[in-house]
Amino acid sequence: MTEIRNVEAELVRFRVRLAVVALAVLVAFGLLAWRLYHLQVVRHDDLARQAETNRTAVVPIVPHRGEILDRNGVVLATNYKAYTLEITPSRLGRPVDEAIDAIGQVVEVTARDRKRFKRLQEDSRNFESLPIRMRLSDEEVARFAAQRYRFPGVEIKARLFRQYPLGETGAHVVGYIGRINQKDKERIEDSDDAANYRGTDYIGKLGVEASYENVLHGTTGVEQMETSAGGRAVRRLASHPSTPGDSIRLSIDIHLQKLIEEMYGERRGALVAIDPANGEILAFVSKPTYDPNLFVDGIDHETWDELNNSIDKPLLNRALRGTYPPGSTYKPFMGLAALETGKRTPGTTILDGGSWTFAGHTFRSGHALGAVDLYRSIVKSSNVYYYQLANDMGVNAIHDFMKPLGFGQVTGIDIPGETRGILPSTDWKRATYKRPEQQKWYGGETISLGIGQGYNNFTMLQLASATATLA
Incomplete structure (x- = not known):
């Protein structure tokens, strides 16, 4: 009787375990069925898009940059195609310096190339393609292509390069392009034109290249490529060509x-x-x-230091940013002011004795000219005539007459970086200086304004613009 009861107990326990296992299997199959339904039905559209994305790649087509021409059609900035050797650091699989050493055994890599690459690497992300060699010869292209298998993460690419055929001539007007740095990227990403710069490596930095960037750049196109599991392009699925940038014709001769x-x-x-x-x-x-x-390929440190630290300041656009006292070129404008304000007539005559005294201070003038009217004051450049005129007019009257002529004002020329200069007035002095004794305008300070000295400080562009208006 005891043995029969033990067999029955074992059968009961077996049936319980079997039921538990069956239930677990049923639950597992239920979960699999639910997951299959979720993936196949609920997330079908999303996963289909992901699969299509993994199967395809969208490659930007960088547009040809527009040319810059002078008024007669002479080319000042253009493009040409050349091959570059580029490294994507994240795909190398070994230290960058080691990879560059190995590349140097196949094609020449100079110290300048290495320095430029390091500078670009500092301004870029690890997954970006960066040039280690520019303008490869056909022989170098063939030599590297034969050993391409040794260099994962290193590619030969055909690039458009900017060229300025006349070199230094007109450089401060034309400007130049340079590689997009981190600051440029942040500005582009915050703009409405971010998508149009996908794949673009260069942007206008100065001059017309910068001010007309949106015109010269063009519209980026795209190619949809089918890719293999290894990421290699298999075939083109669709293509939307880029639109070249517009060319610009300047008024410059x-x-x-x-x-x-x-x-x-x-x-x-x-x-x-x-x-x-x-x-x-x-x-x-x-x-x-x-x-x-x-600057097109990225200027090396030695050349940059030479330009930037030169006593002659070749990078300074003196016509746009340099400000200078206009000197005697200011006298015709003072003469016009005298006529318009009624302080002088064409026949009003003063005696130029070679100097003029105000409040005990003598203002010298090269040599005595004798009797001087308006015409003779300009022809002979009489300082005494304009010392007296400035004193008669006063600083604020001079300011109010010269301002509409553009002195001390931004002209709005379509080249970035224009300097305002200084057209003095009593309000200007109060706003410029902090100490009360500095803020006060003294009568003696007005005298030098008449001959284009004193606080007067204008750009060559302002002076030329005013002279053209006067003419």
């Missing part, structure tokens, strides 16, 4: 520009030539100048 620059020689200075009939700028010269081609 580059032959006149070149002639003036050559006439300056090694001297420092600035000149702006304007057609008085329509206000077009025919020449915009700042000397010394620089070669914008140096």
Whole structure:
């Protein structure tokens, strides 16, 4: 009887375990069925999109940058194609320096190439493609292609390069392009044009290249490519071509520009030539100048230091940013002010004795000219005439007359970085200085304004613009 009861107990326990296992299997199959339903039905559209994304890649097509021409159609900035050797650090599988050493055994990699690459790497993310060699020769392309299998993460790419055929001539007007740095990326990402810069490595930095960036850049196209599991392109599925940037024709006459620059020689200075009939700028010269081609590939430290630390400041656009006392070129405007305000008539005559005294201080003037009217004051450049005129008018009257002529005002020229300069007034002095004794305007300070000295400080562009207006 005891043995029969034990068998029955074992059967009961077996049946319980069997039921538990059956229930567990049933629950597991239920979970699998629910998961299958969730993936196949609920998430079908989302997963289908992901699968399509994994199967395809969207590759941006960078547009050709528009050309820059002078008024006669002479090309000032253009493009040409060349091959580059580029490294994607995240795909190398070994230290970057080690990879560059190995590349150097196949194609030449100079110390300058290494320095430029390191600088680009500092400004870029690890997964971005960065050039280690520019403008490979056909022989170098063939040599590296034969050993491409040894260098994962290193590719030969065809790139468009910017070229400035006339080099230094007109550089301060044309400007230059440079590789997009982190600051540029942040600005682009915050703009409405971020999608249009996918795949773009270069952007206008100065001059017309910068101010007309949105015109010159063009519209980026896309190619949809089918890719293998290894990420290699298999075939093109769709393509939307890029739209080249528009070319820009400037009012500059580059032959006149070149002639003036050559006439300056090694001297420092600035000149702006304007057609008085329509206000077009025919020449915009700042000397010394620089070669914008140096910046296209990324300028090396030695050349940058040489340009940046030069006593001649070739990177300074003197016509746009340099401010200077206008000197005797200011006298015709003072003469016009005298007539318009009624302080003088054309026939009003003063005696130029070679000096003029105000409040016990004598203001000298090279030599005595005798009797001087308005015409003779300009022809002979009489300081005494304009000392007296400035005193009669006062600083605020001078300011109010000169402001509409553009002195001390931004002209709005379509080149970035214009300086305002200084057209003094009593309000300007109060706003500029902190101490009460500095804020006060003294009568003696007005006298020098008449001959374009004192606090007067204008750009060559302002002076040229006012002169064209006067003409």
